[in-house]
Amino acid sequence: MLTQRYPGAMRAMHWLVAVLVLATWPLGMVIKFVRDDVKLGFYLLHESLGLIVLWLTLVRIGIRLTSEVPKSPVDGALAMIAHAVHLSLYLMLIVMPVSGFLATNAHGFPLVWFGIVPVWSPRQITGDRALAFHTA
Numbered sequence: 001m002l003t004q005r006y007p008g009a010m011r012a013m014h015w016l017v018a019v020l021v022l023a024t025w026p027l028g029m030v031i032k033f034v035r036d037d038v039k040l041g042f043y044l045l046h047e048s049l050g051l052i053v054l055w056l057t058l059v060r061i062g063i064r065l066t067s068e069v070p071k072s073p074v075d076g077a078l079a080m081i082a083h084a085v086h087l088s089l090y091l092m093l094i095v096m097p098v099s100g101f102l103a104t105n106a107h108g109f110p111l112v113w114f115g116i117v118p119v120w121s122p123r124q125i126t127g128d129r130a131l132a133f134h135t136a
Contacts, residue, residue, distance in 0.1 A: 020052055101119075
């Protein structure tokens with residue numbers, strides 16, 4: 001039997017990721033306007049939050065795949081469009097943090113998560129390839 005509501009863990013992850021995206025996205029947009037002496041701090045915060053978005057999204061997908069979810073209230077073409085949009089949002093929540101991570105690493109700025117934990121750096125990627133998608 002299908003449930004009437006999404007599980008509490010999925011609802012919590014939804015709002016946590018939404019709040020983080022709403023903090024991370026504008027932070028990334030204003031980096032080019034801040035003074036050079038604080039720019040690296042903005043990058044560090046933006047990238048660290050982006051890494052959290054990535055991992056929480058992966059956990060959220062895991063919860064989604066292992067939980068019962070409500071049946072869609074729409075049918076037919078509208079249901080297919082809604083499903084496609086939903087998948088696109090999940091894809092972007094993965095691709096954007098990964099492409100940003102690869103772009104900054106390729107330009108010689110490996111991520112140290114919140115200035116505390118060094119994150120493994122794949123140095124073989126060229127900056128132009130990684131940055132092309134992230135800024136599109």
